Amino acid sequence: MSLTTGLKSKLGLNVFKESSKFHIRIKEGKEKDPRLQKAxxxxxxxxYSQNPEGEVVLSSDGCLECGTCLIACGRELLDWExxxxxxxxQFRFG
Amino acid sequence: MPYQNENDGFEVIVVGGGLAGLAAAYILADRGVEVLVLERGDYCGAKNVTGGRIYLNPVREIFSQLLKDAPFERHIAHEEVSLFAASRSLTLRYDGSELGDPPYQSYSVLRAKFDRWLARQAEKKGAMLATKSRVDDVILENGVVKGVRAGGEELRANVVIACDGVLSLVSERAGLRKDIQPQYYAVGIKEVIEMDRKAIENRFNLEGEEGVARLFMGDVTAGMFGGGFLYTNLDSISLGLVVSIKDLLENQREVIVSDLLERFKQRSEVSLLIKGGETVEYSAHVIPEGGFNALNSLYGDGILVAGDAAGFALNIGVTVRGMEYALASGYYAAQTVLHAREKGDYSRATLGLYRQLLEDSFVLKDFKSFRDALSVLNSPRLFQHYPELLGNILRDLYWIPPGPKDRLYSTVRRYLGVREVWQALGDVRRMSKI
Incomplete structure (x- = not known):
């Protein structure tokens, strides 16, 4: 099992409840910011992953709401709530 | 009329039903104060993550009744610290009756269970709890916090206690936060691995509800500042890593944090410990570890800040602590509110008592004692060089060659040249700051 599929299946163990919109957004025009690549x-x-065009894209499935990306990138690059x-x-153990 | 609520709202609003917020609500409700706790999760603990263990001695006195029946996991009767290099490890174990006899100094804990229990205790005292309630903003009038906005509603209060965790959007909105600096934060990631209770006790040599706490340093974080941890719970194991966010951002090998945990689990020393267990949850959280220098403003007009929101977590190498500081700061925030209520004044000047109470307690005393901990401990020599050096010495001491074996003194001496000893003395001197 590759590390990536391992991560996906681990996230599948968690309880997630859907929300009407995803709570983190990369600010427009910042998709290629080198600091964002560190996310x-x-x-x-x-x-977070980088697409062939060199832009960082954000998937909304499985966010742990840990806040690491906000600490790393700041509000300059991310709309984060x-x-x-x-x-x-919804952590069952935590 | 000091007790009358001038705002036609609540006396106190607590934002965040974690340890700090619930501790404050528990104390306030017990004294007959009208207090509303707003929690964004489905239940208290739903958004909280700990490694984790809680140390009771610092808070035993202030919460003597409360903590007696708390749903902890296991009392920690065995401590182990391991230094990992690429293909070997070295472990030191500390136990015996001074750890194994009550009163126990620390317990493993799972937050979803613990916080839900604490919330019930606060509710029994009369605190109001609104779950699934995200706070979107604070109500600020002429620089004075007058309440919060949540779900399109304005909720007014005499005072707001911001206990909304490490990112504390509430204290940010109130203008009390410093700019974010990645070097002051770490990320913790963890798996909870379910395992039969008897299997845990047999595997870790535990008697009854004894538990073990293990720390792992060195190669587990690829030499970055941080470490691994393992705690035994009643029916599960908490296994994870804490890594400096700054070090992750700057790591030249582009190591991905989630891969670190997978590699850690695959180490033979670790995989044997979790064999047969089943991962049931994967969690992560930011930890404030900047210590005294990174603390945010603790109070303002109409607002107090407690727990992680204030920056109350402390990494001093062998212990990373936060939960006792959260409980205690919640307690002192409540004491401050009681005093302000007596005066009928929630201004910054009156709420400044909070700082004084914290200064007089273990909370700010610890933060001052260890104000240089981060800069002293965050040294690659500690996380790369010494694990390697100690491992090399041990390997050679244990090594039986095909021919005659070197004398022990010259075996050790080989590694401890003038330069090495000189540098080690320098490290010890730096250590004297903490």
Missing amino acids: VLVCPAGL YPEGGSGV
């Missing part, structure tokens, strides 16, 4: 390394859920109440990850 690929630090996101524990592997939600918590998911609306009662949605998102």
